[in-house]
Amino acid sequence: LNGASLPIVFATDFGPGTEWVGVCHAVMVRIAPQARIIDLTHTLPKFDARAAGLILRDVLPYAPRCAAALVVDPGVGTQRRAILVLTERGDLLAGPDNGLLPLAAEAIGGVAAARSIETASTSFTFHARDVFCPAAARLSTGTSFAAIGPDIAVSSLVRAAPLIADVREGPIECEVLDVDVFGNVRLSIRPDALQKAGLDGETLNVETSRGRSTAVRRDTFGALAQGEVGAIVDSFGWMTLCLNRASAADMLGLARGSRITLSRGGAVDL
Amino acid sequence: LNGASLPIVFATDFGPGTEWVGVCHAVMVRIAPQARIIDLTHTLPKFDARAAGLILRDVLPYAPRCAAALVVDPGVGTQRRAILVLTERGDLLAGPDNGLLPLAAEAIGGVAAARSIETASTSFTFHARDVFCPAAARLSTGTSFAAIGPDIAVSSLVRAAPLIADVREGPIECEVLDVDVFGNVRLSIRPDALQKAGLDGETLNVETSRGRSTAVRRDTFGALAQGEVGAIVDSFGWMTLCLNRASAADMLGLARGSRITLSRGGAVDL
Amino acid sequence: LNGASLPIVFATDFGPGTEWVGVCHAVMVRIAPQARIIDLTHTLPKFDARAAGLILRDVLPYAPRCAAALVVDPGVGTQRRAILVLTERGDLLAGPDNGLLPLAAEAIGGVAAARSIETASTSFTFHARDVFCPAAARLSTGTSFAAIGPDIAVSSLVRAAPLIADVREGPIECEVLDVDVFGNVRLSIRPDALQKAGLDGETLNVETSRGRSTAVRRDTFGALAQGEVGAIVDSFGWMTLCLNRASAADMLGLARGSRITLSRGGAVDL
Numbered sequence A, B, C: 001l002n003g004a005s006l007p008i009v010f011a012t013d014f015g016p017g018t019e020w021v022g023v024c025h026a027v028m029v030r031i032a033p034q035a036r037i038i039d040l041t042h043t044l045p046k047f048d049a050r051a052a053g054l055i056l057r058d059v060l061p062y063a064p065r066c067a068a069a070l071v072v073d074p075g076v077g078t079q080r081r082a083i084l085v086l087t088e089r090g091d092l093l094a095g096p097d098n099g100l101l102p103l104a105a106e107a108i109g110g111v112a113a114a115r116s117i118e119t120a121s122t123s124f125t126f127h128a129r130d131v132f133c134p135a136a137a138r139l140s141t142g143t144s145f146a147a148i149g150p151d152i153a154v155s156s157l158v159r160a161a162p163l164i165a166d167v168r169e170g171p172i173e174c175e176v177l178d179v180d181v182f183g184n185v186r187l188s189i190r191p192d193a194l195q196k197a198g199l200d201g202e203t204l205n206v207e208t209s210r211g212r213s214t215a216v217r218r219d220t221f222g223a224l225a226q227g228e229v230g231a232i233v234d235s236f237g238w239m240t241l242c243l244n245r246a247s248a249a250d251m252l253g254l255a256r257g258s259r260i261t262l263s264r265g266g267a268v269d270l
Helices: A019-029 A049-062 A100-108 A127-140 A190-197 A247-252 B019-031 B048-060 B101-110 B128-138 B189-195 B248-252 C019-031 C049-062 C099-106 C127-142 C189-197 C248-253
Strands: A010-012 A037-041 A067-071 A081-086 A092-096 A109-116 A172-179 A184-189 A203-208 A209-219 A227-234 A239-242 A259-264 B008-012 B037-041 B067-071 B081-089 B092-095 B111-114 B170-177 B185-186 B203-208 B211-217 B227-235 B239-242 B259-264 C008-014 C039-040 C067-071 C082-087 C092-096 C111-116 C172-179 C184-186 C202-206 C209-217 C229-233 C238-243 C259-264
Touching: A010 A049, A010 A127, A010 A190, A010 B019, A019 A037, A019 A127, A019 C008, A019 C039, A019 C049, A037 A049, A037 A100, A037 B019, A049 A100, A049 A172, A049 B019, A067 A100, A081 A127, A092 A127, A100 A109, A127 A227, A172 A190, A184 A247, A190 A239, A203 A227, A203 B227, A227 A247, A239 A247, B008 B019, B008 B048, B008 B128, B008 C019, B019 B037, B019 B128, B037 B048, B037 C019, B048 B101, B048 B170, B048 C209, B067 B101, B067 B128, B067 C238, B081 B101, B081 B128, B092 B101, B092 B128, B101 B111, B170 B189, B185 B248, B189 B239, B203 B227, B227 B248, B239 B248, B259 C229, C008 C049, C008 C127, C019 C039, C019 C127, C039 C049, C049 C099, C049 C172, C067 C099, C067 C127, C082 C127, C092 C099, C092 C127, C099 C209, C172 C189, C184 C248, C189 C238, C202 C229, C229 C248, C238 C248
Parallel strands: A010 A037, A010 A067, A067 A092, A209 A227, B008 B037, B008 B067, B067 B092, B211 B227, C008 C039, C008 C067, C067 C092, C209 C229
Antiparallel strands: A081 A092, A081 A109, A172 A184, A172 A259, A184 A239, A203 A209, A203 A259, A227 A239, B081 B092, B081 B111, B170 B185, B170 B259, B185 B239, B203 B211, B203 B259, B227 B239, C082 C092, C082 C111, C172 C184, C172 C259, C184 C238, C202 C209, C202 C259, C229 C238
């Protein structure tokens, strides 16, 4: 098995347009002058492999089968391993062994096998440039999975903590997974959880550390009146709190990692 | 007529480096693995199809003839149509029917014909990924204009409100079209308006909601003394208020949509 | 000598994802439809050719031999020359004559020859679009170095001020070269300077305009306790002050251009 001619997917927390992203492109073009490189995102949550992995899990199914360098790596230079993961779909994902890759692989079949990436001398602080991007580029030019380094047990890979989403009949406690550039607040539950909990009415009570609000279930942003909080299903299938053309995160005082409780709405408003 | 082998131009308000931009790239590469994709901008004014369209109007003439996905789409998921516009130059522009595309097409010949984009099931909230980018990618692989969907009347397209620019002999009332990353303030008038209004002297009075300032006419940023407000013609032909190596927007308290009045300067300074 | 088929490297201070970056891409694709374009960075320090040149010096060695448009250009439209520089490695770098290009070329052999870029009419304010990117694109399609314009003396090129780094036995006065997106503070000295000054102990005193702190020498971010200031060698070989998963620049009140003094630490802590 190898990744010859695969496009290279590149995702980091380096920030868009930085020289860190650019120098990695430069390194990849030197190794693989013909490769297509897809910048999947460079705004992954800094230092947070779990939150980043959840985003990658949602977007990788839209990408073609690929070689990838996926990098959110606060432990760079420590004993954490540099790994290459083969997915059931046939993708080859290079990155740190900190929980990021198993999450990223989850919706494209999960992890089928893993290797440790062997490299000669390298910097202590910039493995995207020195380890992960070179590995992805070499794979795209035909280097085999096995040639990257020794086999490691899939069961030995670091795994991220599971989502907080306490779903049973009654109120749901969940977490904020992400806040997007429009201020939309992605929750750690999907619409079936609301049904399961008996919270499938037209309104929801939203309890945050700041207080209580009411959210109305809608299909689209545009169906919301000005200032009205909506609970919609976002384009990746998550329940999301939003406003029409304004920031729900600002209004509700929510950020990634915030805990909220959803309960049955409606009666309160009568 | 078709767009086979055309480069794909992609422009949004998603913010640079976000996974929203990345997932659209992934979708386009899957459909059109050989296509050149040009990221024209991902910092278009959020929620503001008119301001975004004005920017696209200025930059599209520099692009080669293209298939394009142009997306500023606060009405996504509502009844607003998804459309494909053919320009007189032969470009094929996919986007929402909210005024964006006719403005974008204005400087490359205007709209010659339009089609409604027919798609199977799609998300309510992410038509860039599910409708517009797939359409642009299919066009670049040879799908014909007619195959995209039924013809619609050009006269039925939504149009943006005209520019505010009250130009006659005497003071000019105009609006701020945009503030760039350097804090330069683009006005809704071109230099011929100043001539027409008899304001072609070396200085201008600039009246904002904050008060009155004086601007001097110059050719370049570098010709301005420190702290001096300049009125220059920017690289797209608009009158622009600026400072040398500092932000005129911050100094004058101006933002997109601000109204200002320009009148004859000079005498005041004698 | 020419640059036929070379990839084009593009670096600016325009901000990521702006239409300024995009319109330059559009112009280059029109001239050189087959060229690979590498966005090396679009977050170079605004208005600061010296700081930008120092960053480019560090990253260009990772790029393949290239045609390049390198643009930090506060003097656009003034008498400053538009130049093309040939490096000893064979790169062709187009940009303003303000000190940027000689610094950028320094680690890829330095400047071997220079030409003035001859262009017909152009804007006063946007030479990236009108002069530098067209030149780089034409070079990548085979236009020769000599055809760009008349030869100019290498000795006549504007040079940036040298680094501030007062290194002798005892305390070192140095400057902050850059603060990255994680808040890491890059200093104007490399590790050999500490040795030369006799400051190669396990701790350093860091004196800023805000006061005095202690930094510990470490190899990696991960080896730092929470809240502990580290002095590490960054991935480009510079001494850098950092925290583990937090911003040293914020904690120490440092920004690009700040002056600091390093002296022997350790005894203070006993």
